Amino acid sequence: MTVSTSISPVRRESPKKEDILVFYGVDAVINIVMQFLNHTNKTVYACVDQTRPILTLDILVLKKAFEDAKRRGVKLMYVTEITKDNLSYCKQLMEMTHELRHLEGIKGNFYISETEYLAPAALHEKGKPASQIIYSNVNEIIEHQKYVFDSFWNRAIPAEQRIKEIEEGLAPEFYEVITDPEKAAQTITDLARSVKKEALFFLPNDKALVRVEKLGLIDNVVKASQSGATVKIICPLSGVNAEIVRRISEGASEIQILNGNNSPYGMYIVDGAKFIKAELRNPNAEKFSESVGFMVYSNSKTSVDSFKSIFELLWNERTLNEELEKAYKMQKEFINVASHELRTPIQAILGMSGLLKYYPEEKDELIEIIQRNAKRLQTLTANILDITRIESQTFQLEKERFNIYELLSDVIKDFTERIKSDNKNVRLVYDRKDTDHHIIVEADKGRITQVLLNILNNALKFTNEGQIIIRAHESNNKKEIIVSITDTGTGINKDIFAKLFSKFVTKSSQGTGLGLYISKSIVEAHGGRIWAENNADRRGATFMFTLPLVS
Amino acid sequence: MIQRQPHQGQKRILVVDDEPDLTRLCSLALKYHGFNVDTFNDSEEVLSNFKPDYYDLVILDIKMPKMDGFELYDELKKKDSDAKICFLTASELYYKEFRKKEYHALDKNLFIRKPIDNEDLLKEVNRIMTSA
Numbered sequence: 001m002t003v004s005t006s007i008s009p010v011r012r013e014s015p016k017k018e019d020i021l022v023f024y025g026v027d028a029v030i031n032i033v034m035q036f037l038n039h040t041n042k043t044v045y046a047c048v049d050q051t052r053p054i055l056t057l058d059i060l061v062l063k064k065a066f067e068d069a070k071r072r073g074v075k076l077m078y079v080t081e082i083t084k085d086n087l088s089y090c091k092q093l094m095e096m097t098h099e100l101r102h103l104e105g106i107k108g109n110f111y112i113s114e115t116e117y118l119a120p121a122a123l124h125e126k127g128k129p130a131s132q133i134i135y136s137n138v139n140e141i142i143e144h145q146k147y148v149f150d151s152f153w154n155r156a157i158p159a160e161q162r163i164k165e166i167e168e169g170l171a172p173e174f175y176e177v178i179t180d181p182e183k184a185a186q187t188i189t190d191l192a193r194s195v196k197k198e199a200l201f202f203l204p205n206d207k208a209l210v211r212v213e214k215l216g217l218i219d220n221v222v223k224a225s226q227s228g229a230t231v232k233i234i235c236p237l238s239g240v241n242a243e244i245v246r247r248i249s250e251g252a253s254e255i256q257i258l259n260g261n262n263s264p265y266g267m268y269i270v271d272g273a274k275f276i277k278a279e280l281r282n283p284n285a286e287k288f289s290e291s292v293g294f295m296v297y298s299n300s301k302t303s304v305d306s307f308k309s310i311f312e313l314l315w316n317e318r319t320l321n322e323e324l325e326k327a328y329k330m331q332k333e334f335i336n337v338a339s340h341e342l343r344t345p346i347q348a349i350l351g352m353s354g355l356l357k358y359y360p361e362e363k364d365e366l367i368e369i370i371q372r373n374a375k376r377l378q379t380l381t382a383n384i385l386d387i388t389r390i391e392s393q394t395f396q397l398e399k400e401r402f403n404i405y406e407l408l409s410d411v412i413k414d415f416t417e418r419i420k421s422d423n424k425n426v427r428l429v430y431d432r433k434d435t436d437h438h439i440i441v442e443a444d445k446g447r448i449t450q451v452l453l454n455i456l457n458n459a460l461k462f463t464n465e466g467q468i469i470i471r472a473h474e475s476n477n478k479k480e481i482i483v484s485i486t487d488t489g490t491g492i493n494k495d496i497f498a499k500l501f502s503k504f505v506t507k508s509s510q511g512t513g514l515g516l517y518i519s520k521s522i523v524e525a526h527g528g529r530i531w532a533e534n535n536a537d538r539r540g541a542t543f544m545f546t547l548p549l550v551s
Numbered sequence: 552m553i554q555r556q557p558h559q560g561q562k563r564i565l566v567v568d569d570e571p572d573l574t575r576l577c578s579l580a581l582k583y584h585g586f587n588v589d590t591f592n593d594s595e596e597v598l599s600n601f602k603p604d605y606y607d608l609v610i611l612d613i614k615m616p617k618m619d620g621f622e623l624y625d626e627l628k629k630k631d632s633d634a635k636i637c638f639l640t641a642s643e644l645y646y647k648e649f650r651k652k653e654y655h656a657l658d659k660n661l662f663i664r665k666p667i668d669n670e671d672l673l674k675e676v677n678r679i680m681t682s683a
Contacts, residue, residue, distance in 0.1 A: 336642060340614060343641035344570060347666040351576040354669045358583050369572050 021135040022121055029133045030062060033111070033118060036135075037065040040113035043075045043098075045149045048109040050081040053089040055129060066096050079153055081106045082162045094159055101156035104172060112149060117142050175298040181289035185215060187297050188268060188276055188288070192217040195224040195231075195270050200311045202260070202267040203235035204280040211288040213244050225252035234260040234311075234318055258318040267307055274299045275307045330503065334387075337513065341380050345373035383514045387503070390521045397444040397525055401550060404441050404481055405432070408472055411452045418460075425465040428456075432472075439474065439481055441547045447522045448547070451530075454515040455485045455543045463489030463540065480528065480549055486542040491534040500532055523547070562680065563605060566590045567597050567623065568612035568639070577610065577639075580669045581676065594618040603631035608680050610663075613640040637679050641665040 023032050037044065048056075057063050070076065075098035082090045082102040094100050109130075110119035116137050120130030136142070157173075165172055178184045192199070192215075199221050203209055212218065225231045231252070237245060237259045248255050262283075268276040279293030298304070352366045352373075359366065389395040412430050419426055441448075459468045466488030475482055492500060501520040503513060523530040523545045530545040564586050566577040574590035581588045589606075591597040594615055609627060613620035624636055638661060660682065663675045 340642040343665045344573070347641065348570070348572040348576060350666050350668055351580060351672075352572075355576070355579050355583070359579060362579070369575065373572060 018138045019136065020138060020141070022132060023135060024132045026129045026131050029120070029130050030059065032133055032135055033062060034065045036111060036113065036116055036118050037069045037074075039116060040069065040074055041072065042114050043077060044069065045112040045146065045153075046076065046078045046080075046109075047106065047111075047149050047152050048078070048080045049106050050083050050086055052109055053080055053086045053093050057089050057092055059129065070096055077153065079103050079106070079149075079156045082159060082166070084166055087163065087166055090159060091163065100159040101153060102159055102162035103152055103156035106152070110145060110149075112142055112145050115142070117145050119145075173298075173300050175300055175303075176296070178295040178297055181292050184278065184292045184295040185287075185289040187295070188212070188278070189215050189217065191268065191270050191274060191276060191297075192220040194274075195221060195229055197271050198230045198269075199224060199232075199271075200267070200269040200308065201231075201233040201235065202263070202311055202314060203233065204263040204266040205283050206236045206238040206240040207284065208266055208280070208291070209233075209235050209241040209244050211285070211291055214286075215288050218244060218248060221255065222248060222251040225255050231255040232311075232315060233257045234314055236260050236262055258315065258322060260314070260318060267311060269304060269308050269311060272304060272308060275304050277307065334503065338380075338384055342377070345377040345380070348373040349377070383518060386518045386521075387514060390518065395521065395525060397447060397522075399442050399444055401440055401442050402445055404439050404472060404483075404547070405437065407445060407448060408452070408470060408483070411449055411456070412470060415453070415456050422460065424460065424463070426460060426463050427467040429467050429469045431469050439472075440550045441481060442550050443526050443547055444522075448526075451519040451522050451545065452483070452485075454519045455545075458515065459485055459487035459489060459541075459543075461489075462491075463487045466540070474549070475546070478549065479551075480546040482544055482546050484542055484544040486535065487540040489540045491538070492532060492541045497534075501530065519545075561585070561587045562607040563587045563589070564676070565597075565601075565606045565609045566639075567594060567610070567615075567620075568592065569594075569615040570612070573612070577672075580672060584673055586676075594620075594623045597623065598626055598630075601627060601630055604633070606634065608676065609634055609636040610639050610676075611636060613638055614642055635679065637661040637663060639663045639665060639667075 023029060046052075055062070056066065066076065076096065077099055078093060078097040079101045080086075080090070081104060090100065108120070110117065112118075116135070119134045121132040121134045162172070176187075178187060192212075201212075201221075203212070209218075221229075221231045231254070233248075233255065235241065235257065237257070245257055248257065264280055266276075266278050266280060268278075274297070276295060276297050278295040280291060281293030282291045285291035349370050352370050356363060356366055386395070408430065412428060416428050419428055456468065468488075469486045470483070471486075472481055472483045474480070501516050503517045520530050527548045528546040530543070532541055532543045534541050562585075564577075564581055566574050566581075566588060567590070568574045568577070569592055571592050574592055578588045578590050591600070594617055611620040611623055615623075618626075620638055620640070624638075627634055627636060640662060641664075661679065663672070663679075667675070
């Protein structure tokens with residue numbers, strides 16, 4: 001093998017020997033490239049920087065040489081950095097090449113064919129052809145350079161994808177590993193400022209919220225939420241961050257925060273386009289930069305999507321968990337309320353029955369108390385059984401056809417007696433029109449009576465004087481009957497209005513808060529609706545429910 | 552079997568419960584054993600009628616409207632810091648909360664649990680009244 005140099009263009013029809021040559025001068029360089037193209041019959045591998053596509057097409061002889069090679073069936077595999085500046089040239093190159101790919105940051109150029117290798121020997125002036133070039137036909141060099149080419153080629157992305165990214169104004173994909181803590185803090189701050197549509201936070205511990213708040217991230221997401229962005233935060237909640245959580249809810253009530261578990265890393269996903277995953281190196285650090293370890297920052301679509309789906313899974317799991325905790329708390333509350341309500345009448349029955357033999361002269365009074373409390377126990381037991389049936393979905397109706405006005409008359413008659421025994425100055429009024437005569441419903445008579453009595457008892461409980469008015473009329477579309485009960489009592493307390501028909505909601509010391517929950521379940525099981533409102537004249541409340549009519 | 556007790560020097564007991572049936576019960580059961588019993592069903596009424604240094608024992612219900620037994624306890628203590636006050640309650644959650652919060656210093660023995668029969672009520676009342 002010899003190494004020789006030449007100062008003039010050399011024509012080498014068919015190199016016989018293995019040679020490494022250096023050619024000087026722009027013309028010589030162009031010539032040798034053309035020769036190289038003419039020699040090959042199979043494939044040319046080109047790895048060139050972003051300035052080469054422009055030169056290749058602007059130097060007409062070179063362009064022609066490439067076109068000729070293609071015409072002869074030579075496959076040109078071309079990898080370069082496609083930029084805004086060379087975009088139109090690269091589009092033309094796509095016509096001339098077998099395949100064009102993009103790789104960020106290619107420096108220097110080389111070409112390989114099955115037998116030859118070419119590379120500019122010195123860094124050329126930007127936009128000008130190189131003035132010296134290395135030539136070789138040494139097999140080992142060709143093989144070695146082919147290996148280098150392949151490693152670039154495999155990292156490159158299709159030109160089509162890159163062109164689309166540029167044309168749609170998209171940033172190229174990046175995957176950045178940040179080890180400098182200050183840069184990590186800056187990166188997460190910049191990302192928070194860029195939020196437009198959505199910010200998903202997964203914070204690794206309670207102090208993490210304090211740390212990102214110090215960076216100004218919370219202010220950013222609050223602002224983003226105020227301008228309509230969705231913000232979700234999963235973070236272990238404690239006294240450490242309670243104040244910040246309160247401020248977030250005050251600043252932007254739309255921001256959802258769920259209690260999470262401690263984790264060795266945090267995630268931050270913005271607009272479904274970028275994510276940060278940061279290791280928590282020092283959980284107790286005061287500053288973000290002191291807490292953060294290894295950080296990955298990327299806009300890779302696949303990674304963002306998978307992190308987003310991890311976040312959604314965690315979010316759903318946390319939501320479910322909160323619901324369970326709520327249900328558990330409700331259950332505990334139920335046991336507490338029920339046990340209190342059960343023990344009170346039992347106390348009266350137990351004590352009074354024990355006193356009967358010592359107070360024979362008070363017998364009647366004691367028996368009356370015992371009976372009253374036994375009845376109370378009976379009602380409560382029935383309510384608790386109803387709740388159990390409703391919640392285990394074994395609640396069944398015994399439906400029959402009857403005239404709703406007859407039922408109302410019966411209930412009103414009974415309830416009028418009840419009011420008399422209460423010694424309250426309350427009048428029960430049945431506001432019945434002449435046209436109200438015969439409306440048939442198919443319903444469970446006992447259960448509808450239960451609903452009416454529950455609403456009437458509530459009305460009486462909260463009304464010290466005035467009247468309770470019952471009305472019933474067909475809806476405009478004749479498909480249902482609307483029953484309304486209006487009182488002149490204290491009205492519905494605003495604290496409980498929103499959850500009036502939920503379990504254990506009561507403003508009465510004697511109520512269990514079960515009645516309206518059961519009534520709602522009964523009405524809905526009939527296909528009706530129940531609701532309540534405070535009266536416009538600020539006196540009392542009106543409860544209404546509907547039942548479908550038999551067509 | 553409850554035996555009518557000899558006169559206990561008319562020990563005075565105040566019972567506060569929002570359930571009239573239960574104040575009536577306590578009244579009858581304790582009077583039978585020679586106690587002098589006053590009752591109230593409304594915590595605010597108690598405050599305006601409370602006589603300091605008068606009662607040997609005050610029995611409070613806990614779950615009451617307007618003012619619960621704990622608040623009433625504080626108010627009564629303001630009027631009579633030496634008053635012996637115990638609780639008669641049907642609720643266990645209240646007891647736990649009570650223990651946890653500012654009342655943690657209070658003796659567990661000052662709580663009587665409903666339901667309780669008349670004999671046991673008498674025993675508890677005597678126990679608390681004679682305790683230090």
